[in-house]
Amino acid sequence: MASLTELAENILAHAKRLDAFTTSKGLPSSSFDRHTLSDLPTDLEECRKSLVDACQSLKQLGNGPIGQHYEVLFNFTDALSLRFVYHYKLALYVPDDEGISFSELGRAAGVDETLVRRFLQHAMINGFFQEKSPGFVSHSTASLLLKQSKGMQDTVGFLLYDIAPGSVHVIEAMQKWPHSGEPIETGFNIAEQTSDSFYQHLARDKERSRRFGGGMRFMTQGSLYDINHLIDGYDWGALDRPGGCVVDVGGGHGGVSQALARATKHLKFVVQDLEGTVAEGTRLLPPDLSGRVEFMSHDFFKEQPIQHADIYFFRFILHNWSDKYAAQILEKLIPAMKHGSRVVIYEFLPDEVANTSWTQKQKRNLDMIQATGWNSLERTASDWRKLFASVSKGYQFLGTKTPKGSAVSLIEASFETRQVNGVAGSNPIRDQLPDDTAVLAS
Ligand SMILES: C[S@@+](CC[C@H](N)C(=O)[O-])C[C@H]1O[C@@H](n2cnc3c(N)ncnc32)[C@H](O)[C@@H]1O
Structure with missing residues (x-):
């Protein structure tokens, strides 16, 4: 573990790099009045994250064990003051670039002035709003974002x-x-x-x-979620031939399939979702993609109707389902799969062992959200391996890949008919087909 001094020197080195970058762009150093660290080149984005991680470690060490407890124990108050700001739409009443008195703000929002002062002075500790001159509230970058972004x-x-x-x-x-x-x-x-x-x-x-x-x-906007990570992170080119087919299971309005269709030449995409979503997706589909992307109403708990696709693709689907249901969804693909069909999943992938870097916490936050709302989980690589193995011997877990700079990872399995031929779970429909027969005989 680095000493306090080493951590602080680390922070200083990162801060200097970031300041040098903003200066080179003719921008001021990032502040609560103006954020100048957005859209950084990849190496500087890594530098920014290292700065945040080192700051968090230094803060925890500085706080000590009791302080660490208190920071967590009292964080419901952080949610409380922000809820107050949200509920009374306070950000909307503060002018973009000048202050407003607590009393005027209270009048505009229809809330007691003392409450406004108390809740905002708490929120200010978290970086929302500023009190640059006593009794007057002005925006910080965070509260201005809340005002300007729906x-x-x-x-x-x-x-x-x-x-x-x-x-x-x-x-x-x-x-x-x-x-x-x-x-x-x-x-x-x-x-x-x-x-x-x-x-x-x-x-x-x-x-x-x-x-x-x-x-x-x-x-899910911004560089961490850029669809180009998915486009560049997988060898779509290997399948990009006439007749190649990707089924986008639970594909919503087909945004992902549309982006992949534009990045490939021949691949055909079938976006499956529930009826209303499919109708809306069809309506929104740009006409020039109508031959490459099509929609189909399909419940993923029923048998997969598209036979022999190259890929059955899932983005942000299986993490909403416990193993019991995720296994059912994967099982329903089997009768449709050919030897070598792939399941490609695009989801968050928490590390196998604890990673205490602050910038890695979001995946753990999302895992807690899955537990809260769905009784489900964000799966690690070994969770995925176990899940596939529990469904069928035919599923061969191929591994995972997190494209550089991406918050989301690729998880891949192939379906090997040789593994299931002659055992429970074999595929009578697929086994009758000539190309598979050849594979099965080899
Ligand atoms: C979190 S969204 C993900 C949408 C899309 N894959 C994406 O990444 O933009 C989950 C999707 O699953 C669809 N869905 C939920 N239950 C379904 C079911 N039983 N069969 C098919 N789709 C379903 C929802 O309608 C929704 O579009």
């Missing part, structure tokens, strides 16, 4: 109102429904007093449903 507002709303309340009931849910993998036996179900699953419940409220979609879109 996506940021939706993200704050759905995490604080739709997810966080359920987290308080997770242990209660575990005791009420021991070892459950059911999506309707969760902390969310207790918090919302519903026996519907997360998505069914939200679908009953148009605004909550819209907010969830807006938040998801916001959280």
